[in-house]
Amino acid sequence: MFGFVERAITQVGTTTVRIAREVGGIVVLAFDVLRALFPPTLDGRELVKNLYKMGNQSVPIVALTAFFAGGLMLVQSAPFVEKLQAHALAGWAAGYAVLREIGPILIALMFSGRVGANNTAELGTMTVTEQLDGLRALAIDPIRYLIVPRVVAMVVMLLALTVIGDLVALVGAAITAKAVVGIEFSTFIHSVVDNLKPYDFLHGIYKSMVFGASIALTSCYFGVTVRGGAVGVGRAVNAAVVAAAVSVMLLDFFMTYWLG
Amino acid sequence: MIELAAVRKRFGRHAVLDGIDLQVPTGARLGIIGPAASGKSVLLKLVCGLLRPDAGQVMIDGTDITERSEEGLAATRARIGFLFQNYALFDFMTVGDNVAFPLARRGGLAEDEIARRVSARLRAVGLAGNEAKMPAELSGGMKKRVGIARATIAHPEIVIYDEPTAGLDPVTTSKVYDLLRADQETTGATVIAVSSDVEALCRFVDTVAFLYQGKIRYQGAAQTLTDAPDPVVRQFVRGDLEGPLEG
Numbered sequence: 001m002f003g004f005v006e007r008a009i010t011q012v013g014t015t016t017v018r019i020a021r022e023v024g025g026i027v028v029l030a031f032d033v034l035r036a037l038f039p040p041t042l043d044g045r046e047l048v049k050n051l052y053k054m055g056n057q058s059v060p061i062v063a064l065t066a067f068f069a070g071g072l073m074l075v076q077s078a079p080f081v082e083k084l085q086a087h088a089l090a091g092w093a094a095g096y097a098v099l100r101e102i103g104p105i106l107i108a109l110m111f112s113g114r115v116g117a118n119n120t121a122e123l124g125t126m127t128v129t130e131q132l133d134g135l136r137a138l139a140i141d142p143i144r145y146l147i148v149p150r151v152v153a154m155v156v157m158l159l160a161l162t163v164i165g166d167l168v169a170l171v172g173a174a175i176t177a178k179a180v181v182g183i184e185f186s187t188f189i190h191s192v193v194d195n196l197k198p199y200d201f202l203h204g205i206y207k208s209m210v211f212g213a214s215i216a217l218t219s220c221y222f223g224v225t226v227r228g229g230a231v232g233v234g235r236a237v238n239a240a241v242v243a244a245a246v247s248v249m250l251l252d253f254f255m256t257y258w259l260g
Numbered sequence: 261m262i263e264l265a266a267v268r269k270r271f272g273r274h275a276v277l278d279g280i281d282l283q284v285p286t287g288a289r290l291g292i293i294g295p296a297a298s299g300k301s302v303l304l305k306l307v308c309g310l311l312r313p314d315a316g317q318v319m320i321d322g323t324d325i326t327e328r329s330e331e332g333l334a335a336t337r338a339r340i341g342f343l344f345q346n347y348a349l350f351d352f353m354t355v356g357d358n359v360a361f362p363l364a365r366r367g368g369l370a371e372d373e374i375a376r377r378v379s380a381r382l383r384a385v386g387l388a389g390n391e392a393k394m395p396a397e398l399s400g401g402m403k404k405r406v407g408i409a410r411a412t413i414a415h416p417e418i419v420i421y422d423e424p425t426a427g428l429d430p431v432t433t434s435k436v437y438d439l440l441r442a443d444q445e446t447t448g449a450t451v452i453a454v455s456s457d458v459e460a461l462c463r464f465v466d467t468v469a470f471l472y473q474g475k476i477r478y479q480g481a482a483q484t485l486t487d488a489p490d491p492v493v494r495q496f497v498r499g500d501l502e503g504p505l506e507g
C-alpha cells in the first residue's frame with residue numbers, strides 16, 4: 001500500500017520535471033528563433049521550398065475534412081432548426097462555430113499530424129545523422145538555416161489553411177443545409193453575413209497564428225533533441241504530436257477567454 | 261598545437277569525460293581508441309567546440325575556445341575538417357554539393373574550379389562520377405568516403421576523423437588509410453582519428469591514446485601498443501576475453 005503511494009508520487013514528480021524541462025526547452029528555442037528573426041535574415045529559398053512542400057502535403061486533406069466538418073454542423077443542428085423554425089439562424093450558428101472554434105482547432109490538429117509530424121521526423125533524422133553538428137562545423141547556424149524557415153513557413157501555412165478551411169467548411173455547411181433542411185443558399189448566406197462580425201473571423205485567425213507557432217516550435221524542438229537513432233526518431237514524432245495537441249487545446253482555452 | 265587540460269563533460273548524472281589531459285603537437289597524428297560509449301566522439305566534438313566542457317580548457321594554438329560564442333568559433337572551425345561518425349552528409353544536397361560545400365562556403369574559387377576539385381577528391385576516395393547522386397542512394401561505406409572527401413577538400417590545418425573506416429571492408433580500409441596518410445603527408449595537417457579498427461589505425465597514426473572510464477588511461481607510440489605495460493590496454497588491444505577490462 002505504502003509502496004504504491006510512493007511509486008505514484010515518484011511518477012508524478014518525474015513526469016512534472018520532464019514536462020517542465022521540455023516546456024523550458026521549447027521556450028528557449030522560441031527565443032532563439034525570435035533572435036534570429038531580428039534582423040530578418042531569412043533564407044528565402046528555404047522558406048519557399050518549405051511553404052510549397054507543406055502546402056502540397058496538407059491542402060487536400062484539410063479541404064476534405066473542413067468540408068465535412070462544416071456539413072456536420074448542419075446535420076447536428078438540423079432537428080432544432082426544424083423544430084424551432086430557425087432557418088434564418090442556421091448559417092449564423094454554423095458560421096460562428098466554424099470560424100471561432102471548429103476551423104482553427106480542427107485544422108491545427110490536422111496540420112500537426114501531417115506537417116508537424118513530418119517536420120519532427122525530418123529534423124530528427126538530421127539530428128541522429130549529425131547533420132546539425134555538420135552545419136555548425138561549417139560555421140552555419142542551424143537555427144537560422146533550418147529552424148527559422150520552417151517555423152515561419154508553418155505559421156504562414158497554417159494561417160492560409162485556416163482561411164481556406166473556414167471557407168470550405170462554410171461551403172460544406174451551406175450545401176448540407178440545402179440538402180438536409182432545404183435552406184436556400186441565399187438564406188444561408190444572408191444568415192452568415194448579417195449575423196457574423198468580422199471579429200468572429202479574426203478571433204479564429206488570431207488563434208491559428210498562435211497554434212501555428214506552438215506546433216512549429218514543438219515539432220522542431222522534439223526533432224532537434226532526438227537521441228537514440230531511428231527508434232528515437234519514432235518516439236520523438238509521437239511525443240511531438242501529443243505535445244502539440246495538448247498545447248493547442250490549452251492555448252485555445254485561454255485564448256477564447258482573452259480574445260472574447 | 262591542440263591542448264586539453266582537465267576537461268570534464270557529463271550528461272545528466274553520467275560523467276563521460278572525467279579529467280582529460282591531452283596534447284597534440286602541430287602536424288602530429290594521434291589515434292584515440294577505447295571501448296564503445298567511452299566518450300571518444302564526445303572528445304572529438306569538444307575539440308572543435310561542438311560541445312562545451314563543464315570544466316577545463318580546450319586550447320588551439322594557445323587560445324582557449326571554450327569561452328567563445330558560436331560566432332567566435334567560426335574562424336577556428338574554418339581551420340578544422342571533421343568527419344562525423346554518422347556521416348553528417350546533408351541529405352537535401354547532392355554528393356557533389358556536399359563535398360563542394362566547405363570550398364563554396366570559404367569563397368574565392370570559380371565554380372568550375374570547385375567542380376574540378378570535387379571530382380578529383382571523389383576519385384581519390386574511389387567514388388568518381390557519383391557527384392549527381394543523393395546521399396540516400398549511397399551505402400554506409402560510400403557515405404563514409406564522401407564524408408572523408410568533404411572533410412579534407414579545403415585542406416584544413418586540423419583534420420578530425422571519427423571512425424573513418426567503420427563499415428568498410430579490409431581492402432577499402434587499407435586504401436582509405438593510405439589516402440589519409442598521403443593527404444596528411446602533403447598538407448602536414450594535425451590529425452586526430454578515432455577508430456575501433458586498432459590494427460589499421462596504428463599503421464596510420466604515430467601515437468595512440470586509450471580512453472577508459474573518463475580518463476586517458478594510456479598514451480604511447482602506436483608501434484608498441486600491443487606491448488603496453490598496462491594490462492587493461494593490452495587486453496583491449498588484443499581483444500582478450502579474460503582480463504581486468506570492465507565492460
Ligand SMILES: Nc1ncnc2c1ncn2[C@@H]1O[C@H](COP(=O)(O)OP(=O)(O)O)[C@@H](O)[C@H]1O
Nearest residue numbers: 227271276294295296297298299300301302303
Ligand atoms: N548529446 C548527448 N546527450 C546525452 N548523452 C550523450 C550525448 N552525446 C553522447 N552522450 C553519451 O556519452 C557517452 C559517450 O558517447 P560517445 O562519445 O558517442 O561514445 P563513443 O566512445 O562510442 O564514441 C554515451 O553514453 C552517450 O550516450
Ligand SMILES: [Mg+2]
Nearest residue numbers: 300301345422
Ligand atoms: Mg563514437
